[in-house]
Amino acid sequence: MAELPQAVRGFGVTFATIFKKVVTEQYPEQAAKFPPKPRYHGRHQLNRWADGLEKCIGCELCAWACPADAIFVQGADNQEGDRHSPGERYGRVYQINYLRCIFCGLCIEACPTRALTMTNEFELADNNRADLIYEKQDLLTPLLPGMLAPPHEMVPGTTDTDYYANKITGAVPEQAVQVDAEQVAP
Amino acid sequence: MTITSDAGSDLTPQVEMVTVVVDGVAIEIPKGTLVIRAAELLGIEIPRFCDHPLLEPVAACRMCLVDIEGVPKPQPACAQVVSEGMQVRTQLTSPVARDAQEGVMEFLLLNHPLDCPVCDKGGECPLQNQAMTAGRPESRFDEVKRTFPKPINVSAQILLDRERCVSCARCTRFAEQIAGDPMLELLERGANQQVGTAVDQPFDSYFSGNTVQICPVGALTSAAYRFRSRPFDLVSVPTTCEHCASGCSLRTDHRRGTVTRRLAWDEPAVNEEWNCDKGRFAFTYQEQGRVTTPLIREDGQLRVASWPEALDFAARGLSAASSHGVLVGGRSTVEDSYAYARFARVALKTDNIDFRVRDSSDEEAQFLRSAVAGTAVRTTYETLEQAPVVLLIAFEPEDESPIVFLRLRKAARGGTRVYAVGPVATRGLAKLSGTLIPAKPGAEPAVLAELAEQVRAELQAPGAVIMVGERIAGIQGGATAVLQLAQATGAALTWVPRRAGERGALDAGALAGLLPGGRPLTEDSARAAVAAAWGVDSLPATVGLAGAELLAAARDGAIGALITGGVELGDLADQSLGRAGLEAAGFVVALENHHSAITELADVVFPVAVVTEKAGTFMNWEGRPRPFAQTFKDALVMSDAVVLGMLAKAMNIAVGASDVAGIRQELGALGAWTGPRAERPNVPAGPVAEGAHLVATWRALIDNGVMQEGEPYLAATAHLVAATVSATTAGALGNPESVTVTGPLGSVTVPLEIGAVIDGVVCLPLNSPGCVLYRDLGVRSGQAVTIKGAL
Numbered sequence: 003m004a005e006l007p008q009a010v011r012g013f014g015v016t017f018a019t020i021f022k023k024v025v026t027e028q029y030p031e032q033a034a035k036f037p038p039k040p041r042y043h044g045r046h047q048l049n050r051w052a053d054g055l056e057k058c059i060g061c062e063l064c065a066w067a068c069p070a071d072a073i074f075v076q077g078a079d080n081q082e083g084d085r086h087s088p089g090e091r092y093g094r095v096y097q098i099n100y101l102r103c104i105f106c107g108l109c110i111e112a113c114p115t116r117a118l119t120m121t122n123e124f125e126l127a128d129n130n131r132a133d134l135i136y137e138k139q140d141l142l143t144p145l146l147p148g149m150l151a152p153p154h155e156m157v158p159g160t161t162d163t164d165y166y167a168n169k170i171t172g173a174v175p176e177q178a179v180q181v182d183a184e185q186v187a188p
Numbered sequence: 189m190t191i192t193s194d195a196g197s198d199l200t201p202q203v204e205m206v207t208v209v210v211d212g213v214a215i216e217i218p219k220g221t222l223v224i225r226a227a228e229l230l231g232i233e234i235p236r237f238c239d240h241p242l243l244e245p246v247a248a249c250r251m252c253l254v255d256i257e258g259v260p261k262p263q264p265a266c267a268q269v270v271s272e273g274m275q276v277r278t279q280l281t282s283p284v285a286r287d288a289q290e291g292v293m294e295f296l297l298l299n300h301p302l303d304c305p306v307c308d309k310g311g312e313c314p315l316q317n318q319a320m321t322a323g324r325p326e327s328r329f330d331e332v333k334r335t336f337p338k339p340i341n342v343s344a345q346i347l348l349d350r351e352r353c354v355s356c357a358r359c360t361r362f363a364e365q366i367a368g369d370p371m372l373e374l375l376e377r378g379a380n381q382q383v384g385t386a387v388d389q390p391f392d393s394y395f396s397g398n399t400v401q402i403c404p405v406g407a408l409t410s411a412a413y414r415f416r417s418r419p420f421d422l423v424s425v426p427t428t429c430e431h432c433a434s435g436c437s438l439r440t441d442h443r444r445g446t447v448t449r450r451l452a453w454d455e456p457a458v459n460e461e462w463n464c465d466k467g468r469f470a471f472t473y474q475e476q477g478r479v480t481t482p483l484i485r486e487d488g489q490l491r492v493a494s495w496p497e498a499l500d501f502a503a504r505g506l507s508a509a510s511s512h513g514v515l516v517g518g519r520s521t522v523e524d525s526y527a528y529a530r531f532a533r534v535a536l537k538t539d540n541i542d543f544r545v546r547d548s549s550d551e552e553a554q555f556l557r558s559a560v561a562g563t564a565v566r567t568t569y570e571t572l573e574q575a576p577v578v579l580l581i582a583f584e585p586e587d588e589s590p591i592v593f594l595r596l597r598k599a600a601r602g603g604t605r606v607y608a609v610g611p612v613a614t615r616g617l618a619k620l621s622g623t624l625i626p627a628k629p630g631a632e633p634a635v636l637a638e639l640a641e642q643v644r645a646e647l648q649a650p651g652a653v654i655m656v657g658e659r660i661a662g663i664q665g666g667a668t669a670v671l672q673l674a675q676a677t678g679a680a681l682t683w684v685p686r687r688a689g690e691r692g693a694l695d696a697g698a699l700a701g702l703l704p705g706g707r708p709l710t711e712d713s714a715r716a717a718v719a720a721a722w723g724v725d726s727l728p729a730t731v732g733l734a735g736a737e738l739l740a741a742a743r744d745g746a747i748g749a750l751i752t753g754g755v756e757l758g759d760l761a762d763q764s765l766g767r768a769g770l771e772a773a774g775f776v777v778a779l780e781n782h783h784s785a786i787t788e789l790a791d792v793v794f795p796v797a798v799v800t801e802k803a804g805t806f807m808n809w810e811g812r813p814r815p816f817a818q819t820f821k822d823a824l825v826m827s828d829a830v831v832l833g834m835l836a837k838a839m840n841i842a843v844g845a846s847d848v849a850g851i852r853q854e855l856g857a858l859g860a861w862t863g864p865r866a867e868r869p870n871v872p873a874g875p876v877a878e879g880a881h882l883v884a885t886w887r888a889l890i891d892n893g894v895m896q897e898g899e900p901y902l903a904a905t906a907h908l909v910a911a912t913v914s915a916t917t918a919g920a921l922g923n924p925e926s927v928t929v930t931g932p933l934g935s936v937t938v939p940l941e942i943g944a945v946i947d948g949v950v951c952l953p954l955n956s957p958g959c960v961l962y963r964d965l966g967v968r969s970g971q972a973v974t975i976k977g978a979l
Contacts, residue, residue, distance in 0.1 A: 061306045062418065077415055091415050114305050 030125075038122045043105040045123040046098055048141045049116065051165050053157055053173035054149035056086050056142070057117030060093035067112035072102035086152040088162035093117075096138040100126050115166065148172035154180045208274040211281045223276055224252055224265040234278050235289060235322040237296075237314060237404040238356035239266035242460055243365055249356045250292045251318070255282035262288040279322065293323035296354050299334040299379065300405070307352070309406030311419040315354065334379060342372065342383070343391040344904030345411050345469065346400060350382045353407040359383060359399035366462065368597055368619035369393035383407070392905045394590055394889050397468035401451055402461075411901040412469050413449045417441075426453055428806050428816040429467040430519065430799045431895060433685045434591035435808025436463045440471075440800065440819050447471050447800060447819070458569055458808070464590035465902055466889055471800075472898035477782045479795040490793065495834075502792040503838035505775040509748025512536040513738050513773070514698075516543040517754030518685070519895075520828060521804030522692035522813065523851040526704060527829035527843075528753055529697035534722050535832075535841045539700050539709060539732030540747070543693035547761040547968055548661045548735040553699060554869035555660070555667035560683045561694045562706015562861050565811045567653050567682040573599045575653045577646045579679070580608040581632060581670055583657030586616030587889045588686050589809065592655070596620055607643060609635055611884040612912070612951045613944035626946045629884050629970035633669035633873035647677035658685045659886060662761075662969050664874025671868055684809040686887065689754075692807035696855070700738075701731035701866065704858050708866040721858055722844060736762065742769035749775040753796075753828050756894050757785040758955070761968045777835075779828050782894070794831045802827040803848045879972020881917070883931075883961070884951045886969070891956040909959050911975070912943040912951040924977030931965030937978045950975060 027035050038044060049057045060077020078094035086092035109118055128134050145151055150173040156165070158176050204219040210227050217226050222245060227234050237249040247267035254265045257275035262285055265276070279286040297319060304310040339347040357374060360383065364370040371391045375384040385391050391399075400408045422441035427450075429436040437455035441448050450471055452463035482498030483490040493501070506512065514532040516525055525543060532541040542548070572578065572595050585593035597620055600606055606622035608614070609632050613624040625643065627635035646652065654674055660666040660683075674681035685691055697704040707714035709731055719727045733741050741747050743765060750773040760766040770776055770789040778790035787793045801823035805815040826834075833846025845851050876882075890896065890906035911927050918940060921927065928937045929952065936959050938952070945951050950973065954961050967973055 059306065060415070062421075063305050066418065066421070079415075112305075 038124060040122070042120075042122050042124065043107050044121045045100070045126060045136075046109070046118055046141055047121050047143050048093075048096060048138065049119060049143055050145070050149060051088065052148060052170045053177060054145055054154070055088055055152050055156065055165070056092055057115045058093035058096060059087055059089055059115055059117070060091045061114060063112040063114060064109035064118050067108040068103075069106060069108060070102045070104050072099045072104075073097070073109060074099075084153045085155055088156050088165040093138065096141060098136045098141065100134045100136060101131060150177050150181045206270055206272040206274075208270045208272075208276060210276045211278055217270060219270070219272075221270050222266060223254060223256075223263075223268045223270055223274075226270050227254075227265060227276070227278060232278055232280065234265050235293075235318040236266055237318075237354055238358060240358055240361075240402060242462075243358065243361045246357050246361060249296070249354055251289060251296070251322070253285055253288040253292060254278050255285040255288075289322045290324050293319055294327060294329075297323065297327060298329045299351060300354070301333060301335070301351050303352075306415075307406040308409050308414060308416075308418075309403070313406060314404040336382070339409070339414075341390070341411075342385050342408075343393075343396055345465065345901040346391055346396050347409050347411055347414060348383060349407050349409070352405045353383055354405055355381050355383075356404055358402045358404065359408060362395075362399055362402060363391070363393060365601075366398070366594060366597070367393050367395040369395070372399070390905075392907065394464050394466075394586060395462060395594070396905065397465045398452060398462050410449075410469070412899065417443050417448045422448060425817060425819045427799065427819060428688075428814040429463060430688050430806065431464075431466050431470060432589050432591075433688055433691055433806075433809040434459065434464075434589050435688070435806055435810070435812060435814040436467055436591055437814070438463060438467060442800070442819060445820060447474065458812070458814070459591045460594075462591065462594055464889060465905060466590075466893075466896065469902040470893075470896040470899050473782070473895045474798045474800055476898045477784075479780055479783055479787060479793055481795060483787070483790075483793040485791045490787070490790075498792055498794065499834055499838040502777045502794075502835055505791060506536065506749050506751075506777065506835075507839055509774055511540070511746060511748045512538040513540040513733065513742060513747045513750045514538070514542075515545050515738070515750065515752045515755050516541070516689075516693055516698045517545050517752070517756060517759075518543050518687040518690045518693060519754045520689040520693060520698075521799075521802070522689075522696050522807055522855070523804050523848050524753065524828035525689060525693035525698040526696035526851055526855060527832045527846060528751070529693075529704065530722060530843055531751070531832045531836060532698075533703075533718075533727050534724055534843050535836045535839055536749075536751075537728060539728040539730065540734070540738050540741075541698055541700055541732065542734040542738055543690060543698040544661070544735055545755050545766075546658070546661075546759045549664070550735070550737075551664070551667050551869040551871045552661035553701065553734055554867065555671065556683070556694055556699065557702050557706075557708060557866035558868045559671060559681060559865075560691075560706075561699070561702055562704075563811065564860070567655075567680045568810045568812070569595045571651060571680070572596065572653060573602065573604075575599060575604050575651045576649045577605045577607070577643075577652045579643070579647060579652075579654045580606065580610075580617075580622075581636070581654065581656050582610065582659035582663060582666060583608075583655050583684055584614050584616055584886050585655075585684075586614065586619070587886060588657055589684050590889060592684060592809065593620075605646065611882070611946045611949040615907075618944070624944065628876050628946065628949060629882050630663060630874060630876040632663050633665035636669040636673050637873075639673065644677060647673070647679045652677065652679040654679045654681045656681065656683050657886075658683075658690070659969060665871045666873075668869050668871045669873065682809065688806045688808075691809055691811065692805065692813075695807055695811070700734035703727070704855060705861045706865070707861045708864070710866070711863060714861060714863060718858065721854065723842065736765065739765050739769035742773040745772055745774075747773050749773065749777070751777045751779070752786055752790070753779040754781075755786050758892075758894070758960075758963065761962055763962055779831055781825075784894070794835075795825060796831055797823065797825040797827045801825045805852070877970055877972050879974075881913075881929075881948060881950045881973050881975050883965075883967050883969055883971055883973055884945070884949050885954045885961055887955050888953045891953060892960060893955065903957075906956065907953075908939065908941070909953055909956045910939040910941040912941045912945050913949070913975075914945045914947050915942050916947050917945070917950070918942050921975060922977050926978045927975050928978045929965065930974045930976070931961070931967040931971070933966030934964050936960075936964050940977075 062075045065073040074097040076095040077091045236252040245267040247264035252265040253262035255277040336350040363372040427440045436459040437453035439451045439453045484493040600620045606620040703718045776790040800819035803818045829846045836843040926939045
């Protein structure tokens with residue numbers, strides 16, 4: 003084979019590549035081609051019981067497990083007529099600072115009620131710091147069918163133990179009445 | 189075995205020493221010491237739950253089992269006393285002891301819930317710690333754990349999680365042995381054993397919070413602190429309690445700029461390891477209703493002002509006035525009281541100053557100047573414990589100085605006889621197994637003068653103590669009679685004020701006629717020495733106005749400007765006089781941390797620090813300085829002393845140091861006064877009021893006090909507000925369920941209770957919900973009221 007100049011031989015690579023399949027993703031214009039695996043550590047979420055009551059009991063163990071000091075929790079007592087979770091306490095303030103979070107998942111392991119889990123959402127970017135501190139309303143899961151927004155009482159005839167044993171299947175009409183009454187009251 | 193007693197011998201008992209060997213190490217210790225203490229002295233830690241050095245041994249938890257040579261079975265070290273030659277082997281050297289302890293731990297954990305992650309005790313839990321050090325890593329128990337509905341209230345404040353309890357009986361023993369409120373008891377048997385109360389009698393003890401602190405597991409928690417934070421999340425600062433003159437050491441735990449809880453701190457000489465519920469739970473007032481900026485009055489309205497503007501305004505107002513007065517509320521630290529005393533004399537050139545913004549008298553002022561201010565410490569908690577006899581006058585220790593009560597109770601259990609002069613054999617006196625020397629309110633001086641020969645003889649015994657409360661001010665001739673009695677018998681006389689700052693204010697010179705260290709203003713040498721220390725040519729030489737006279741002068745327009753520091757108008761017996769005085773005074777400067785009736789009347793209000801925001805010293809009733817550090821190091825609020833220093837600067841007057849260290853140095857340099865003391869009071873006893881029903885009253889520990897605001901659980905443990913009368917008096921009234929008591933200003937309707945009150949006297953709380961005597965009735969102790977059965 004006749005000796006081509008080095009410079010021309012180099013273009014051979016270029017021409018060959020033109021006909022190869024492109025790996026570049028057009029993100030964010032197009033959706034992510036390879037979504038994260040199911041167990042990817044993404045944004046957190048605060049779960050609810052089947053009737054809509056919050057699972058978080060405000061125990062702050064997540065905040066204590068956090069090696070980056072990214073979580074701030076302040077609990078409060080559930081009151082008569084102002085119940086947000088089964089049992090005595092609920093998380094009144096719940097903040098995760100995503101500027102600090104390292105997505106290690108230790109908070110998830112620490113949570114005694116599985117109130118805190120992680121989603122696959124990784125699109126956490128913003129142009130200011132304040133918006134990256136997620137508040138409780140940003141982290142709570144949306145209400146699914148059969149759930150009612152707290153505050154409302156537990157399912158009549160059940161205790162917090164029934165909730166922890168996962169015996170609650172959904173909100174009942176009595177709870178719906180409480181929620182409606184509250185919405186009408188103010 | 190016979191023990192011959194030689195109690196009659198007056199020789200100091202020789203302590204018999206015995207030698208015991210613990211884990212192969214010999215130690216010589218007094219006979220009768222518990223094995224667990226002997227081990228502690230050697231630095232050997234035996235695990236324990238029920239053992240507490242201040243409670244009697246009970247050996248309930250069985251955790252401290254040790255192997256003693258010659259004894260077939262392991263023995264509890266907390267209940268076994270040492271004997272000569274005893275060979276003890278703990279878990280460190282004996283497999284038997286180790287195995288026994290591990291077995292006990294496994295047994296204790298059978299039914300103990302695994303809720304450590306959410307339990308308040310988690311992180312400071314003896315059970316958690318000792319399960320790690322003295323337990324087996326695995327449990328063999330695979331049944332379902334016993335559970336109870338949780339939590340139950342043993343009182344409004346104290347909550348009980350029964351499944352966490354290890355039945356150590358610390359709480360029940362505390363209630364019975366220390367507090368004398370045996371309302372907690374172990375109920376049921378076997379696996380159902382649990383702590384409980386009688387159905388209709390909650391654990392409303394003034395000392396209930398201590399049970400939460402000594403509970404070795406998380407079984408007892410307080411409603412105020414339950415789930416509020418975790419121990420490892422708290423910053424702890426040793427502090428001194430600001431509520432009464434007992435001077436307890438406390439530990440203040442705070443988190444993110446808020447106090448989350450307060451604990452009794454270990455101070456053997458003062459509060460041992462206890463405190464009262466007021467000291468433990470009443471701290472929420474620190475955050476509520478605070479004055480945050482200087483305020484000045486403009487066109488009759490207070491408006492926010494900057495510091496320079498307010499200082500200038502106050503300085504001009506004070507300089508313009510020709511006569512001044514200073515009222516210090518009795519809750520200030522020694523340093524702040526000293527700053528007021530100095531400011532009055534140096535900057536205002538007046539001696540019109542008083543810290544007694546309460547029921548006070550001239551006789552009391554004379555008594556304090558002559559017999560209390562700047563005197564060397566004579567009676568302490570320790571001497572109280574050793575005293576053969578204690579006489580209480582105008583003083584109800586359980587309500588007015590609860591740690592004095594606890595020490596008196598300890599003394600009474602050890603044989604001290606307690607007498608109280610007054611119209612009521614109180615609940616507290618009963619718990620002290622005390623004897624009432626009956627006296628109608630106002631008749632105390634006469635009773636003291638004619639005290640039974642037997643009591644008089646007892647008071648002559650070395651170590652006898654006479655304790656006088658602040659209510660002596662309300663009894664004409666009372667202080668005179670007490671001084672005469674003390675002089676005649678040689679008993680140590682001690683004055684126990686109610687507020688934490690009063691003794692300190694007295695020694696700092698915040699009283700007309702008195703300079704720091706108990707120096708009488710009328711002594712030329714004392715005045716010259718203080719003037720030199722303060723860098724002024726002279727000090728006012730005539731004794732100024734104090735108490736009601738000062739307020740009356742203000743009302744009559746004779747006081748151009750008043751400075752008030754931490755004054756609560758509701759404390760005054762004559763509230764209309766207080767209000768009229770402040771309204772008539774030309775210019776009022778208030779240094780306050782809370783909005784109150786005073787700030788409504790003031791022309792300038794300066795915000796000042798509460799105890800967590802400053803360092804300082806309280807002087808307790810013994811005369812013992814109880815210094816404390818600043819809890820919130822970065823607090824920007826200034827103390828009274830600093831604000832007064834700035835005010836003096838604005839008036840172009842130098843008053844000296846206004847920081848804590850500087851003031852302490854100034855006070856130290858002045859030292860105590862050894863010269864002649866002020867003249868003793870000599871006031872004849874007043875007449876006993878006429879009327880079918882005379883009022884006996886004092887402030888309950890838990891009442892409407894301004895420093896108890898915002899603590900509903902504490903308020904709910906207050907004692908029942910009732911009118912207490914004797915059975916005869918109640919019979920004469922027709923034994924109604926409740927009565928309407930009427931005084932000059934109005935009436936209150938309260939339940940009627942029959943108690944150990946002398947006939948013709950009705951005992952009412954002074955400032956409790958639904959019964960505020962000064963405001964609602966307009967009567968003070970010893971005055972007559974009319975009582976009718978309510979419908």
